[in-house]
Amino acid sequence: MKPIVFFSAAQNEMNEYHQALLVRLMEKAGEVKGETGISGLRIDFNFGLRLEVPAGDFAVRVSDSESGQVYFEGAVSNQLLASMEKYYIPWQVEVYQSGSMVFAHRLDVTEQTVYFYLGNALGDMLAVMPYVLAFQEKYHCRVVCERQENFAPLFDVCWPQFPMVEKLPEDAYAAFVLGIFQNAPILSPTDARSVPLTQLGGVLLHLPVVPRKLQLTAAGRNPLIEEPYVCIATQASGVNKCWHYPQGWKIIIKRLKQAGYRVLCIDGDRELRQGSYHVGIPKGAEDYTGRRPLDERLALLNGAACFIGVSSGLSWLAYAAGTPVVMISGFTLPSNEFFTPYRVINYQVCHGCHNDLRVDDKNYFCPYHQGTEREMECSKGITVEYVWQKIKYCLENGREDWDEKCE
Structure with a gap:
């Protein structure tokens, strides 16, 4: 492979992480695949624009075909020109040899x-x-x-x-x-x-559209549960996303069962531990945990009266299944996820650090109050009564109300 020249409109300096990421994606993409009709000149858009240029008196201009913004302009010889950007940009590429344009191409994925x-x-x-x-x-x-x-x-x-x-x-x-x-x-x-x-x-x-909401069903999969039931998931990718009100889940589950619902805990793992925090299957919930196939999880959610969880992948799966979601999260702002009328957040305590760009995204366990009495107050400050009110409202209104509000 020829020497690589990375370019970017941002002109950012690359750190070690960026360098390793770019190398990994170049290896995944392999050789530049697209022939141009000019010997040694190849182009593709596999993990960014990649233009392989043979030795010679060549100059290249790379721009955004819609905005006209120039990403790269200069002489290139016996090199592989590669964009740092790996998402969709409407690339326009022009190649000149000895001052005359010999090749031009605009990104067009139609039928590709x-x-x-x-x-x-x-x-x-x-x-x-x-x-x-x-x-x-x-x-x-x-x-x-x-x-x-x-x-x-x-x-x-x-x-x-x-x-x-x-x-x-x-x-x-x-x-x-x-x-x-x-x-x-x-x-x-x-x-x-x-x-x-x-x-x-x-x-x-680069799609200025509002796409249709996912409506997923697990056709042919039947969880074989005749009684009304609710699915819950107490865990997420970190304990800072979880609900830590003392005995909160235990109290909610007791009330749901008194209301005539079975309560199924569908977390991927039986427990999550981080530092002094431990999140496991709440007392009173039925153990449906485990790394089960997602179509099985989808079928279970399709039949649930509602789903109660935190900012996690299972909340997104419930939303895609058309199941009303009660989401408990102070770690993220409501705008971070999908809309649900049953979102639970306490704005009167510290909240939303995930969406605070001042916070180092690699180290935000509890960025403002870790080690103090206020640690995790975004979660601990969400009361059982507030959560229960949202759950009651959700169960009383049912799926039709959810579908209408979340179209």
Whole structure:
């Protein structure tokens, strides 16, 4: 492979993390695949614009075909020119030899093979998936996705038109990284915490549309539960996302059972420990935990009267299943996730540090009050009574009210 010249409109200095990420994505993309008709000059858009230039008197101009913004302009010889940006940009490429234009190309994914890397976080994938569907509908392209074993059962049931593959196809015209990232400009043009997750897919794929809400069902899967039931998930990717009001879950479960509902805990693990914090299956809940296939989880959620949880992937799956969601979160602002009329947050205590761009996203266990009496007050300050009022309102109004409010 020729020496690589990375470029970016942001002109940011690369740190070690950025360098390692760029190298990893270049290795994943492999050789530049697209022939141009000029010997040694190749182009593709696999994890960013990549232009391989042979030795000679060549100059290249790379710009945004819509805005006209110039990303790179200069002499290139026997080098591989690669953008740092790995999301969709309407690239315009012009190549000159000895002062005369010899090649020009504008990114056009219409009816091409497009590869998506969706990461392995369930909530992130479900947040961007409506935009993948809208992207395919707009450009009539052949969409393939990198295989993630935990997602495969869900894709088989809900998106069989999008095959999951082990590696980048040979005919891939473009490949994009879709996920929730803070490290601009490589994986996102802006810190993802500054954009509602329901809109970030449009930012990454340059789609100024509001896509249709996901409506997922696990056809043919029946959880075989005849009694009314509620699903809960108390855990998330970190304990700072969990609800820590003393005995809160225990009290809520007791009230739900008194109201005639079975309560099924569907967390992926039986417990989550971090420092002095421990979150496990609450007393009184039935143990449906475990890394079960997501189509099985979807079927269970399809039949639930409601889902009660925190800012986690299972909340996003419940939302996609059309199940009313009671979300308890002070760690994130309500604008961070999807809209639910049953969101529970206490604005009278410290809250929303996840969406505070002053906070180091790599170290925000409790950035303002860790080690003090106020530690985790965004969570501990959400009372049982407040949560219960939202749950009662949710169960009284049912799915029809949820569907109307969350269209």
